[in-house]
Amino acid sequence: MKLRWNNGIEVSDGSSLIMDPKRTLQGVPALITHAHSDHVPRDVRKPKSELITTPITGNALKSVFRAPEELLTISSFGKELEVGNLRVTPFIAGHVPGSAMFLLEKGDLRVLYTGDVNPRGGLAVEGPADVPEADVLIIESTYGNPKFRFPDQDLVRAKIVEWVLSVVSEGSIPVFSVYPLGKAQEVIALLNKTTNLRVLVTEDVARMSAACQPAFKLKYEKLQEVQDPKVAVIKGPCSSVPLEGKLAIATGWALILKSKRVHRAFPLSSHADFDGLLEIVKRSRAKEVYTVFGFSYDFTSYLKMKLSVKAAPLGRNWVYL
Numbered sequence: 614m615k616l617r618w619n620n621g622i623e624v625s626d627g628s629s630l631i632m633d634p635k636r637t638l639q640g641v642p643a644l645i646t647h648a649h650s651d652h653v654p655r656d657v658r659k660p661k662s663e664l665i666t667t668p669i670t671g672n673a674l675k676s677v678f679r680a681p682e683e684l685l686t687i688s689s690f691g692k693e694l695e696v697g698n699l700r701v702t703p704f705i706a707g708h709v710p711g712s713a714m715f716l717l718e719k720g721d722l723r724v725l726y727t728g729d730v731n732p733r734g735g736l737a738v739e740g741p742a743d744v745p746e747a748d749v750l751i752i753e754s755t756y757g758n759p760k761f762r763f764p765d766q767d768l769v770r771a772k773i774v775e776w777v778l779s780v781v782s783e784g785s786i787p788v789f790s791v792y793p794l795g796k797a798q799e800v801i802a803l804l805n806k807t808t809n810l811r812v813l814v815t816e817d818v819a820r821m822s823a824a825c826q827p828a829f830k831l832k833y834e835k836l837q838e839v840q841d842p843k844v845a846v847i848k849g850p851c852s853s854v855p856l857e858g859k860l861a862i863a864t865g866w867a868l869i870l871k872s873k874r875v876h877r878a879f880p881l882s883s884h885a886d887f888d889g890l891l892e893i894v895k896r897s898r899a900k901e902v903y904t905v906f907g908f909s910y911d912f913t914s915y916l917k918m919k920l921s922v923k924a925a926p927l928g929r930n931w932v933y934l
Contacts, residue, residue, distance in 0.1 A: 614719055614934045618905055618927040621654075622726060622751060625931075626719055628697025632726050637661040642686075642696050646728025647712035648673035648794055648824070660684055665696065667703055669711025672824040673794065690739065707731040707742040708883050709795030710825040716745050722934060723747040725897055729755065729906075731882075732889045732896075733766055736806065737798035737829050742885075742893060749934055750899035751927060755884050756865055757904065757912030763865060763886040773800070773879050774807045776861065781810065781843055786858035790875075793821040793849040795883045796863055801831045804845055811844045815852040887912075894922065901934075903927040 614626040621634030621643075631637075632644040633652040637660040645666040646652055654660060657678045664674065665686045674680035688694050690713065693702045703713035708729040717724040725747035734741035763769075780787040791797050797818045804812050813836040814822065822831055836846060836854060848854050860875045865882030872878065885893060890912060894902055902924040904912050909926035916924040 614717075614722060614724065615931045616724070616751070616903075616927070616934070617929055617931045619929050622905065622927070624699070624717060624724075626698050628699070630696050630699065630701075630717075632715060633728065637664075644696075644701065644715050644726075645670060645674065646706065646715065646726070647709050648677065648821075649709065649729070649792070652728065653678055665694065665701070667711045667713050669825055669828060670713070671711075673711065673821060676824050677820050690743070702745075704745055705739045705741070705743040707734040707738050707740060709792075710737055710739070710798055710829060712738065714742065714744070716747065722749075724749040724751070724934065725899070726751040727753055727893060729753050729884055730889075730893060731885050732892050733885075735766075735799050735883060736770075736802035737795075737825070737831070738883075739828075744893055744896040746896075746898045748899060749901045749903070750894060750897045751903045751905060752890065752893060753884070753906045754890060754904040754909045754912040755907035756882070756886050757890055757908035757915075759887050759911075759915070761865060761868060761887050763868070763880055763882055766881060769879055769881045770803055773803060773861075773863065773881065776877055776879075777804065777810070777845055778808065780859050781845075786844060786846060786856060788846040788848065788854060788856075788858040788860050790848055790850050790860060790862050791864075792883075793817040794824075796881070797847050797849070798822055798825055798829060798831060799881070799883065800847055800863060801833050802829065805830075805832050808845075813844050813846045815846075815848040815854065817849040817852055818847050891920075894920070903932065 622632040700718040706712040812833040861877040863879045863881040867878035867880040913924040916922040
């Protein structure tokens with residue numbers, strides 16, 4: 614088996630497949646880890662091959678990205694598929710609703726691609742990352758630098774609720790600007806669980822949230838006209854809302870972000886932080902680790918120096934396993 618990073622993670626072993634491609638390839642099956650736009654092929658409306666993914670991601674690809682249903686192959690977590698010469702099994706990634714890691718097997722060789730991953734999970738995902746053992750690990754390194762160590766996420770959630778209730782008590786409206794898939798459902802679930810506030814969402818958030826139902830019992834309404842002041846608003850970063858309120862964001866980048874445009878920035882992340890990435894590596898028991906996205910060089914340097922693991926950023930040259 615050989616693999617490389619080129620238009621996505623290309624895997625070849627007699628037959629070929631590609632994971633999270635920028636564009637699909639004629640006749641080459643594509644594994645899609647989740648429905649964030651940077652992991653969905655740009656030609657998703659007219660793909661050149663089948664798209665293999667989980668039920669929620671499939672819903673989002675159909676309803677939001679307009680992928681043709683006849684080219685979608687849906688597989689539940691833990692269900693093994695044969696894709697060419699390889700056995701492929703999706704595992705819970707814990708990043709956003711429907712997000713998957715993919716385990717590729719050929720004979721005794723096991724290769725795990727994490728996609729975006731979170732070993733802590735959240736309120737609106739299937740669970741924390743379910744990490745199978747593998748010989749080779751391909752792991753995201755979005756926060757692969759030691760400066761990214763997140764505070765306890767339950768404490769961050771508690772601070773979010775405290776801020777929301779404080780803003781409402783002042784007669785203002787808390788407005789969250791977050792990703793329509795993942796963080797939006799997390800904040801909806803948090804406010805559903807801890808408050809009696811009506812949660813109003815913009816159209817982009819509503820469409821993604823609908824793709825997650827009925828797996829997650831989320832209570833929200835589409836934002837139209839705000840008459841009741843006791844509400845919270847959740848919008849996508851590109852959406853505008855016709856109201857005055859106090860703006861908050863929730864992202865791991867809040868650790869280093871400085872912006873006068875937001876009232877509060879909460880370090881709530883759907884990704885693994887640095888320690889979480891190390892945990893994934895250790896749980897996988899992989900003998901070789903290849904990194905993609907973010908701080909690839911920083912993370913591989915740490916793995917080699919501190920853990921004596923064979924590690925390198927995955928590049929355009931083929932790696933032979």
